[in-house]
Amino acid sequence: xxxxxxxxxxxxxxxxxQLWDFMTTPTEGLVEFASRLEGDVIILGAAGKMGIELAxxxxxxxxxxxxxxxxxAVSRFSDPSxxxxxxxxxxxxxxxxxxxxxxxxxxxxxxxxxxxxxxxxKFGSSRDWRLTFHLNGIMPYLVGExxxxxxxxxxxxxxxxxxxxxxxxxCAENDALVPRGVYGWSxxxxxxxxxxxALRSQNQRICLFRLMYAQHLGYGVLVDLARMVQxxxxxxxxxxxxxLVSQRDAIDVSLRALGQCRxxxxxxxxxxxxxxVRRIVEQMAGAMGKEPRxxxxxxxxxLLADDSRAREMFGAYRDEPDEMIEAAARWVMRRGxxxxxxxxxxxxxHTY
Numbered sequence: 001x002x003x004x005x006x007x008x009x010x011x012x013x014x015x016x017x018q019l020w021d022f023m024t025t026p027t028e029g030l031v032e033f034a035s036r037l038e039g040d041v042i043i044l045g046a047a048g049k050m051g052i053e054l055a056x057x058x059x060x061x062x063x064x065x066x067x068x069x070x071x072x073a074v075s076r077f078s079d080p081s082x083x084x085x086x087x088x089x090x091x092x093x094x095x096x097x098x099x100x101x102x103x104x105x106x107x108x109x110x111x112x113x114x115x116x117x118x119x120x121x122k123f124g125s126s127r128d129w130r131l132t133f134h135l136n137g138i139m140p141y142l143v144g145e146x147x148x149x150x151x152x153x154x155x156x157x158x159x160x161x162x163x164x165x166x167x168x169x170x171c172a173e174n175d176a177l178v179p180r181g182v183y184g185w186s187x188x189x190x191x192x193x194x195x196x197x198a199l200r201s202q203n204q205r206i207c208l209f210r211l212m213y214a215q216h217l218g219y220g221v222l223v224d225l226a227r228m229v230q231x232x233x234x235x236x237x238x239x240x241x242x243x244l245v246s247q248r249d250a251i252d253v254s255l256r257a258l259g260q261c262r263x264x265x266x267x268x269x270x271x272x273x274x275x276x277v278r279r280i281v282e283q284m285a286g287a288m289g290k291e292p293r294x295x296x297x298x299x300x301x302x303l304l305a306d307d308s309r310a311r312e313m314f315g316a317y318r319d320e321p322d323e324m325i326e327a328a329a330r331w332v333m334r335r336g337x338x339x340x341x342x343x344x345x346x347x348x349x350h351t352y
Contacts, residue, residue, distance in 0.1 A: 010217075010246070010319055010327035016337055019217055023053050023248045026061035029314060033256050034058070035065035040072065040112045041258075044100060044143060045119030045155075046093070047075035047084040049218065049339065054116065054251045055093050061255075070094055072110060075119075101139050106146045114258050115147050117154040120190065129182045137189030144197030144204070151205045151261040153254050154194050158210045158269060160184040163301035166241040170274060170304030173210070173267040191265075198263045205261035209254050212271035212305045213345075214247040215324050218337055221345040222280070222328035229284045230332050234295035237277060239345065241302040245272030246319035253310055260313060268313075271305040275321045283322070287329040 013019050026034075041058060043051055055071055062069050073093040077085045089095060098105035100119055121135045140154065160179035161171040179185045191208050198204045215222050221242060228235050253270045260266055278298065285292040311317075 010323050011330055013217060013327065013331065014334060023216065024056040024060055025248065026057050026064065027252050027318065030057070030061045030252050030256055031064045033259060034061040034067055037114065037258060039114055040070040040110070041114040041116070042072040042074060042109065042112045044074045044115060044117045046073035046088060047077050047079065048118060049216070050214065050247060050251070051075070051118050052084055052087055053247065054255065055088060056091055057248070057251050058255055059091055072096060072112065074098070074100065074109065100143060101134065103142065106142060109146070113150055115150045115152045116254065117143055117152055120155070132182050132186045133189055136186035137193055140190045141193035141197060144194045147204070148197065148201035149203040151258050152194065153207045153209050153257045153261065154190070155254070156191055156208050156210045157187050158212045158271065158303065158305040160187050161303060161305060164304055165300060166274070166276065166302050166304070168304070169306040170243065170271065172306045173269055173309060195265055198265055202263060205263050206265035207257045207261045208265050208267045209257060210267065210269045210305065211250055212243045212245070212269070214245055214250040215328070216247040217327060217331040219339040219341040219343070220247070221343050222324055223332060223338065224343050224345060225280055226284050226328045226332040227338070229281060229288055229290050229292070229329070232290060232293060234293040235277065235281050236296045237294055237298035238296045239277065239302055240299045241274050241276050241304060242345070243271035243273065243305055244275050244321045244324055245270060245317060246324055249317040249319055253314055256314055268310055269305045269307040270310050271307040272317060273321055274304050280325055283325050284329040287326060288333055
């Protein structure tokens with residue numbers, strides 16, 4: 001087995017070990033920020049694949065910065081395999097297992113100055129609107145109320161943005177939201193909950209982190225498209241373009257955003273460049289020796305976000321779209337691990 005390399009490019013990843021090392025490598029900017037960040041960190045909703053890699057990235061940055069910091073990982077840990085909890089324990093995170101909607105459990109959590117809120121629900125939201133609003137609206141308010149004196153980076157989504165022309169930059173943070181579907185409205189409820197707790201506590205600082213389509217080789221839009229190309233399935237062009245940012249770059253920005261939390265909350269898009277779906281599929285088909293196949297009429301508008309603010313704050317991302325596209329194609333051809341978490345990209349009616 002080839003050992004991981006810190007200088008590896010995404011397209012050269014061949015093993016799960018290399019993928020883990022690549023996705024949890026902190027930037028120099030994050031290491032420098034970790035050296036300045038005071039206090040422990042709590043990750044709320046830490047057991048998801050992104051939460052686990054975020055914890056690992058932060059801990060690597062702390063080690064490189066020479067910082068001795070406690071990282072608390074909070075989740076229901078409902079996965080029967082227990083793999084997520086085991087990984088976090090092996091990393092050295094302090095585990096807190098429980099339900100964030102229960103005040104008794106919330107009160108039992110340690111008081112820390114830095115929090116990342118990653119809990120919530122998307123898939124299945126249209127089938128159970130009560131649960132969706134409970135987890136995406138009420139739970140954030142309870143968390144915001146509990147950590148009234150903390151800096152909180154609250155993971156959100158650009159899903160409620162209106163569709164915009166594919167030849168444009170997408171929606172900026174100040175653009176009006178036009179939510180469609182239960183999930184979109186629940187995202188507005190989540191952000192409103194944190195905005196309300198910030199209004200009630202001037203000691204609280206918040207960043208509403210609107211993430212669009214973070215790419216990984218275990219899951220994500222690019223891997224889903226590559227699997228369709230491999231299977232020679234036609235790709236719909238009803239959603240004709242997409243923002244592309246790697247998961248490790250999204251993690252980097254969200255952690256460094258702890259230093260940008262404000263009251264009233266700062267809204268921050270993290271999205272990456274806009275890329276046409278047709279171009280993605282054609283590039284993948286060329287790499288895989290397949291004929292690109294398409295379905296539906298290509299639309300003129302798509303769900304897109306402009307993340308100029310994040311790039312001005314933190315600089316350019318490490319991973320470019322062409323690199324990510326090629327990497328996804330190669331990973332699928334190698335039959336790399338797939339987490340079986342379809343993104344449902346192309347759900348233009350926003351029904352999940």
